[in-house]
Amino acid sequence: MANELKITEEFDIAIVGCGPAGLAAAINGAIRKKKIGIFGTDFCSPKLHHAPHIDNYLGLPELTGDELRQRFLAHVQKMGLKINDNKVTGVYPSEGGFTLQSRDKFYQAKAVIIATGVNTVKPIEQELDYLGRGVSYCATCDGPLYKGKRVIVLAYNREGLEEANFLAEIAAEVILVSQVKERDAAGIHLDERIKQIKGKPVGILGEMWSTGVKLEDQELKADGIFIIRDSVLPDQLVPGLNVSNQGIEVDRHCATNIPGIFAAGDCTGMPYQLSKATGEGQVAALSAVKYLDELKNKAKKELANWDRGRR
Structure with missing residues (x-):
């Protein structure tokens, strides 16, 4: 390598x-x-x-x-x-x-x-099952695979917001579900192309490949899912x-x-x-x-x- x-x-x-x-x-x-x-x-x-x-x-x-x-x-x-x-x-x-x-x-x-x-860190339901099959921990690494596609970013820290901005330059659509506190997000300006949705992620949806994210009150569909945490x-x-x-x-x-x-x-x-x-x-x-x-x-x-x- x-x-x-x-x-x-x-x-x-x-x-x-x-x-x-x-x-x-x-x-x-x-x-x-x-x-x-x-x-x-x-x-x-x-x-x-x-x-x-x-x-x-x-x-x-x-x-x-x-x-x-x-x-x-x-x-x-x-x-x-x-x-x-x-x-x-x-x-x-x-x-x-x-x-x-x-x-x-x-x-x-x-x-x-x-x-x-x-x-x-407690992974959400089926997160580990789909890791490498549509779920990634690094947008910079795997983002280019989703050029022109729809992705979801589950952001738990400032880096997650930065990764969402990075993906906005590549993907056709970026959906951001942020768990970042307002004080921790200070100074970061999100790309206007990013669609923000409020909610708590509880699981990954999919069959052979991940197809989306399950929130407490709704389901979101996407081609790729990026989970960005501190560890x-x-x-x-x-x-x-x-x-x-x-x-x-x-x-x-x-x-x-x-x-x-x-x-x-x-x-x-x-x-x-x-x-x-x-x-x-x-x-x-x-x-x-x-x-x-x-x-x-x-x-x-x-x-x-x-x-x-x-x-």
């Missing part, structure tokens, strides 16, 4: 998520001299920000959640690391590791750490990832069932504790570094054997 795409940047380790687990992983990976890419939102760890006080983080008592959050971010900045606010919508195996897709940009990484926190379910973010009702399944080394992909923090399940998140972030980073070093050593041995075979 990577050979066919224009890669924006390459990393040794890409970290998806910038909460305590992701930042701890980034720091420990950087200390081991690996090139780190951190992908997160424009406001890292709102959960920690809203905590009125933190009493159980060893050595740092009587801090507010935001005070501790600011210390985490300052540590990351001191390490020379930057947070990329492009949302990752897919992680796919490719030559040399993995390709991370973020709208119309692609990044390459030899190893990936998932640290997306607790996922509160993507882990097993949709990484196809083939083992996920239980507790979270992403990992071993004691924070390794998932996919070699080269690790997970840390609340996304791996309870307990949802700050120390557990930062500890797993460190373990995931050390495991990723070990994984990369083993790959490097294996490649050296194979090269040496090949060289001896030529003599």
Whole structure:
């Protein structure tokens, strides 16, 4: 896949998520001299920000959640690391590791750490059944497939409104069903060609292919449906990832069932504790570094054997 795409940047380790687990992983990976890419939102760890006080983080008592959050971010900045606010919508195996897709940009990484926190996303009825069959999470990626057709955008954030504007330049008709609060939509001017309909989406309609969206009080028909949220379910973010009702399944080394992909923090399940998140972030980073070093050593041995075979 990577050979066919224009890669924006390459990393040794890409970290998806910038909460305590992701930042701890980034720091420990950087200390081991690996090139780190951190992908997160424009406001890292709102959960920690809203905590009125933190009493159980060893050595740092009587801090507010935001005070501790600011210390985490300052540590990351001191390490020379930057947070990329492009949302990752897919992680796919490719030559040399993995390709991370973020709208119309692609990044390459030899190893990936998932640290997306607790996922509160609840897919609407039959959403996952029709994913890839008329339902998409990325308008920039799949919008061109619906040139001259009718599409529905289910927007749960500002990005959803922006994606609706993008689709208005391609599709014959764009129907927007927005769940975005007015204050969060400030400053965005919707294309006059977009038709807005009020309502709460409850399910996807279809047979072999999706045909529309069911709202609480009506049904809407369309050729394509775009669902734009802040986060993507882990097993949709990484196809083939083992996920239980507790979270992403990992071993004691924070390794998932996919070699080269690790997970840390609340996304791996309870307990949802700050120390557990930062500890797993460190373990995931050390495991990723070990994984990369083993790959490097294996490649050296194979090269040496090949060289001896030529003599």
